[in-house]
Amino acid sequence: MIHLVSRHGLQPRRRPSRARAFSTRSATHEALRGYWDDDAATYDLWREHGAHSAIERAAWRGELSRYLPPCGARVLDVGAGTGFLSTAAARLGYEVTAVDISPGMLARLEASAVREGLTIDTVCASAECPPPGPYDVVIARLVLWTLPDPVAALQAWMRVLVPGGRLLVFEARWTGGSYGEALRRRARGVLHRLQNATREHHAAYPSELVSSLPLLADPSPNRIVETIEAAGWRNVRLAHLSDVGFARTAVLPRLGQSLGATPEYVVQADADPRLPD
Ligand SMILES: C[S@@+](CC[C@H](N)C(=O)[O-])C[C@H]1O[C@@H](n2cnc3c(N)ncnc32)[C@H](O)[C@@H]1O
Numbered sequence: 373m374i375h376l377v378s379r380h381g382l383q384p385r386r387r388p389s390r391a392r393a394f395s396t397r398s399a400t401h402e403a404l405r406g407y408w409d410d411d412a413a414t415y416d417l418w419r420e421h422g423a424h425s426a427i428e429r430a431a432w433r434g435e436l437s438r439y440l441p442p443c444g445a446r447v448l449d450v451g452a453g454t455g456f457l458s459t460a461a462a463r464l465g466y467e468v469t470a471v472d473i474s475p476g477m478l479a480r481l482e483a484s485a486v487r488e489g490l491t492i493d494t495v496c497a498s499a500e501c502p503p504p505g506p507y508d509v510v511i512a513r514l515v516l517w518t519l520p521d522p523v524a525a526l527q528a529w530m531r532v533l534v535p536g537g538r539l540l541v542f543e544a545r546w547t548g549g550s551y552g553e554a555l556r557r558r559a560r561g562v563l564h565r566l567q568n569a570t571r572e573h574h575a576a577y578p579s580e581l582v583s584s585l586p587l588l589a590d591p592s593p594n595r596i597v598e599t600i601e602a603a604g605w606r607n608v609r610l611a612h613l614s615d616v617g618f619a620r621t622a623v624l625p626r627l628g629q630s631l632g633a634t635p636e637y638v639v640q641a642d643a644d645p646r647l648p649d
Pocket of ligand 1: 401404408409421450451452453454455456457471472473474477497498499500512513514515518519520
């Protein structure tokens, strides 16, 4: 079931996001909002932020179909950004609410939804204060590393789920790994910049922000899993998104193919039936 849309308006790029707004008062949240508002215009140009070919889109469709509950379920996408997961889930027939701290990112998401005729509810809020739901599943991609209190956010997400609800955290190994992997990552970045004249982000995080983000120093898969467990999620299980890796590599020119793609993975977990208050 794909919903036809009109409520997002006809020219979303020319006006700010119409997302419902929740207040976020801390200086860290304001700094995050400013950074991501500035990043919104170029975020999608970085190849691995999106799915820029038919084969990558098909691989993501396969992964989402594999891990999401049955079609029609209510999905909360936290840190939804320009809507990579939200639009993919809405296309598959899920009822999607997208939360992000950045109105600039949400305006892009809304523009994509309008272009594709998808209905996605948008909420401008910090990850620690999700809308009440209830939802069947919370999804978050490339978000935990940038949260000031990832454990509090993960616990808040559990509270807006139905009993038996599910968490899907999609991540990529942008740092760490073997020397060989680090070298290939660096070479991939150089190649991408040469071919596309773009960077992964418009700027690095300012140092005062860096010191407020506990996962930034070590966003390894092990730390991500430990953090999800620390928040009280049950049956935490990890899977490598090998189909996505295959698809990302297959569309590269030959030189790029020998460098491979950033490893991407999903961590799946179940809400604790004895929810924390
Ligand atoms: C790396 S982007 C990921 C976007 C999207 N999930 C994707 O897969 O492309 C991180 C997103 O998290 C949002 N974000 C950062 N800090 C946040 C916070 N404290 N609460 C809610 N969203 C936040 C940013 O605005 C940005 O859109």
